[in-house]
Amino acid sequence: MRLSIYDQFIVGVVQPSGGWSKGRPIAYLEEADKCVPLFDLLIPNDLDEDGIASYVSEKFVAFAAPGKRVAPLKAKPTRALEGHDRTVRRRGGAHPHTFAGVQR
Numbered sequence: 001m002r003l004s005i006y007d008q009f010i011v012g013v014v015q016p017s018g019g020w021s022k023g024r025p026i027a028y029l030e031e032a033d034k035c036v037p038l039f040d041l042l043i044p045n046d047l048d049e050d051g052i053a054s055y056v057s058e059k060f061v062a063f064a065a066p067g068k069r070v071a072p073l074k075a076k077p078t079r080a081l082e083g084h085d086r087t088v089r090r091r092g093g094a095h096p097h098t099f100a101g102v103q104r
Contacts, residue, residue, distance in 0.1 A: 001049055002030070005060045006068040013043065013052055025052060 001013045010030040016022035024045055027038040041059060043052060049072075057070035 001052065002073040003053055003056055004071045004073055005057070006063050006065050006070065008063055008065075008068075010073065011038070011056055011060070013056065015052075027056065 001015075003011045003013070005011055011027055012030050012035065013025050013027050015025045025043040025047075027041045027043060028035040029038060041056070043055060047055060053070065053072060060070070
């Protein structure tokens with residue numbers, strides 16, 4: 001889940017799969033080239049997505065601005081898909097002509 005905090009920065013929250021016994025949700029700040037974990041933001045285990053959004057927005061109320069709000073964002077595409085070249089490159093034994101000159 002990604003949240004835009006009053007259009008100033010983005011906080012991402014990752015929930016562990018497997019329920020509350022696997023650990024707490026982890027929050028981090030998204031920057032252009034890295035993610036910075038928010039170790040001081042302890043999110044309760046038993047919250048659903050709406051509860052997490054509400055909890056995180058309460059923690060960042062000091063950044064509130066008139067006309068701005070905390071809003072969920074769409075899922076961010078992975079880096080692999082953003083710059084992925086759709087050209088297929090064959091290498092190794094998959095080429096039929098690779099066995100040319102090899103004795104069978």
